[in-house]
Amino acid sequence: MSTVETKPGMGVLARRTFREQIVEALRGSIISGELAPGTPIVESDMARTFGVSRGPLREALGDLIKEGLLVTIPYTGTHVVDLSLDEVNEIFSLRTELEIFAFRQLWEKRDAAYFEELNRRHDRLLASIAEGDDESSIVDELALHSHVYEACGHSLLLGVWNGMRGKLQLYWAAHHRAHGRRGPLPEGHARYVALAQGTDLDLMISEIRDHMVRGFSRTEAFLRERDQLKQGQ
């Protein structure tokens, strides 16, 4: 045995290569709206902006393309993805199934640590809402939902969730920018969190379904409004 403690998750100050840093920075810019939907991304310009060569930048773009935040046409150009009603419908419908599946996997394995962390994340979300910090309330809401994916121990499922998480954040952030406030949220997750600590899985499942329908119709209303505005111009 080594004398040095090597707890899991210890030495994760992992190498931060340019590529990863660029991915994070760009994702942030896209989600924050700094790079609006449809904005063309020119590799050479973007490379200069980051003070880096086109190689790593290209690879970073590749990651974001796979994630669905960017769209590329060979030999022609890359641009920030556009928001579409069909897509947000797909995201919410698939998410419903995935989150139910995650709870099914987790249900019997829930323990004190799980409940503790669940409440911690919920408290953080409530705090952000109370402070009126909309940007971080979006992040906190995603973190709250992420918990079940992390806790259920299904790494493939977690990967799929992480893959769509960015897009979801993009939609919410756009919604938020359009409306200032996203709506009366403080009690939005009370039932969700309460049932997640209860004993009735079927109730939890129907709450997830409701929760997603509510989320979808809010986003849908926002998008329809925006499309009408666009057409009116």
Place this chain on the structure above:
Amino acid sequence: MSTVETKPGMGVLARRTFREQIVEALRGSIISGELAPGTPIVESDMARTFGVSRGPLREALGDLIKEGLLVTIPYTGTHVVDLSLDEVNEIFSLRTELEIFAFRQLWEKRDAAYFEELNRRHDRLLASIAEGDDESSIVDELALHSHVYEACGHSLLLGVWNGMRGKLQLYWAAHHRAHGRRGPLPEGHARYVALAQGTDLDLMISEIRDHMVRGFSRTEAFLRERDQLKQGQ
């Protein structure tokens, strides 16, 4: 209106860039077992093999990493992914939910064209099995299952499925190489195809569950056997 018909899926003879060609070739080599699990991939060597520079090759590797067929450690190396029992369990369990969801989405929209194509793919699978061509029977089985994802019109779901399809093929191919024949397959999908054309969705769903359990236990048995062999050495 333009005079030129531009049906969707028409002009998709799209540019074939090196990167895409390499991805396909490498995926083929990995799945066929030519590059066995654990084999280290050295960029410069691989680039020379394909007669191409490291740039495009790196991007191709990036794609396969995202797909889960390769694993990389920064500044250290890349190698072909290893098969694990946990992972195959995850693949089959998630796939069960996704395929049920796909059928739910599709069910009311099924039409003559759907049934026709379904039977066409089933026939092709049966033909491959009859010919004893195990390699293409795997491809055909995947194509048969892919059909519902393509037909249900949920592009996000289709993307997730395509993302795990490669890994699934990898497991089956490994299984096949170990056992010569994958087992008594000809009637393996008869019930599946019949129910998919029926009117009882619940029956279809339970068939999917059974189908996946059968598939998992076959793969599981193979992997346990292999691990014992490895430990015995």
Place this chain on the structure above:
DNA sequence: TTGCGGTTGATTGTCAACAATCAGCGATCA
């Protein structure tokens, strides 16, 4: 006016060389 064809500037795809980093090995010293 309208449609067509060539030209051009811009943008991505590709390349070969250079720099940063790592795992393994051997020398060194307690």
Place this chain on the structure above:
DNA sequence: TGATCGCTGATTGTTGACAATCAACCGCAA
């Protein structure tokens, strides 16, 4: 004898320049 430190070869990360390709523009003819 055992562990530690520094070196070394190999491998990935990064760079700037060159080639292939495309969308848009302009002039021209019907």
